[in-house]
Amino acid sequence: MMTRLIIGLLAGLVATLGVLAVNAVRYGPPSAPAISLSPAPAVDPGPLAERLAGALQIQTISLDSMPVSKPEIFDAFRDYLLETFPKVKASLRMEIVADHSMLLVWQGSDRALAPVLFSAHMDVVPPADPNGKWSVPPFSGAIQDGYVWGRGALDMKQALMGYLEAAELLLEEGLVITTGIVPVSDTPVATIGVAQKGYPMVELSLAGTGGHAGRITAPKRTCQLPRSMPTRPNCFIRTAQLGTGPPHQAEMLRGA
Numbered sequence: 001m002m003t004r005l006i007i008g009l010l011a012g013l014v015a016t017l018g019v020l021a022v023n024a025v026r027y028g029p030p031s032a033p034a035i036s037l038s039p040a041p042a043v044d045p046g047p048l049a050e051r052l053a054g055a056l057q058i059q060t061i062s063l064d065s066m067p068v069s070k071p072e073i074f075d076a077f078r079d080y081l082l083e084t085f086p087k088v089k090a091s092l093r094m095e096i097v098a099d100h101s102m103l104l105v106w107q108g109s110d111r112a113l114a115p116v117l118f119s120a121h122m123d124v125v126p127p128a129d130p131n132g133k134w135s136v137p138p139f140s141g142a143i144q145d146g147y148v149w150g151r152g153a154l155d156m157k158q159a160l161m162g163y164l165e166a167a168e169l170l171l172e173e174g175l176v177i178t179t180g181i182v183p184v185s186d187t188p189v190a191t192i193g194v195a196q197k198g199y200p201m202v203e204l205s206l207a208g209t210g211g212h213a214g215r216i217t218a219p220k221r222t223c224q225l226p227r228s229m230p231t232r233p234n235c236f237i238r239t240a241q242l243g244t245g246p247p248h249q250a251e252m253l254r255g256a
Contacts, residue, residue, distance in 0.1 A: 041169065048165060049148050051084050053141030055157045056150030062123040074100040077122055085164045087171040106167065120160035124152040 058077045061070075081102070082089040088104065095103040101122075108115075127138040136142045136149040143149075152158075 041173075043169070048161075049143050051165070052148050052153070052158060052161045053143055053150070054080060054084070055161055056141040056148065056152050057139055059139050060123045060152075061126045071100060074122065078102060081164065085168045088164055088167050091171050092167070118163045120156050120163060122157070122160060124155070124157070127151055 055077070058073060058080060060073055060077050078100075082094075091106070093105040093107070095105070097103050127134065136144070138151040141148065141150045147153075148158075
């Protein structure tokens with residue numbers, strides 16, 4: 001009796017694994033859309049690294065709990081950016097916001113198009129122990145072992161310098177981008193920058209007819225909530241039936 005029970009359980013397990021394997025092959029993830037990008041221009045990384053190193057050497061330290069202690073440091077950093085990227089300085093309109101922040105406006109040829117915003121912060125948090133366990137001094141901007149070392153190299157002067165490097169290169173080539181900046185999207189795109197050091201809490205609710213996993217009464221409602229998320233997962237409703245179910249169930253699933 002026990003032998004038959006074990007054999008039955010093993011047979012059921014094998015059948016279940018078989019169904020899962022078949023469904024995994026049949027219902028694999030959708031293929032990613034093909035993206036066609038222009039070839040990247042040839043750029044010498046040496047000067048780029050040196051310019052980033054120069055930005056890291058300027059100690060633009062600030063904390064949320066304290067005002068800017070040395071405003072002249074931020075003035076010096078702004079001067080460094082404008083001297084480093086002369087075409088950006090000459091071609092873009094600059095506005096000073098809240099004494100130290102920079103807003104650079106690159107006017108496009110078609111004023112009817114919506115603008116695109118690239119953002120990065122210039123300040124860095126102070127190193128907890130600048131003379132302690134740092135293998136490279138935090139504001140040295142040292143270039144060694146294939147890396148540029150310093151406070152802000154990852155958070156986030158590298159992004160700021162990258163934006164300006166790209167703008168300077170485009171201005172040298174006489175190119176102005178008016179559309180197609182985000183190649184994977186044909187619709188307007190916006191960035192909500194809240195996820196760097198925290199998380200947003202958003203409550204979503206949807207009114208509709210309830211259901212049960214074994215007997216879905218409104219499958220389209222099940223898909224509407226995930227489709228409203230910023231990253232929209234594909235919604236699949238799958239069943240593995242051993243036999244036949246109610247006639248209306250298959251029709252409902254086809255409409256999901």
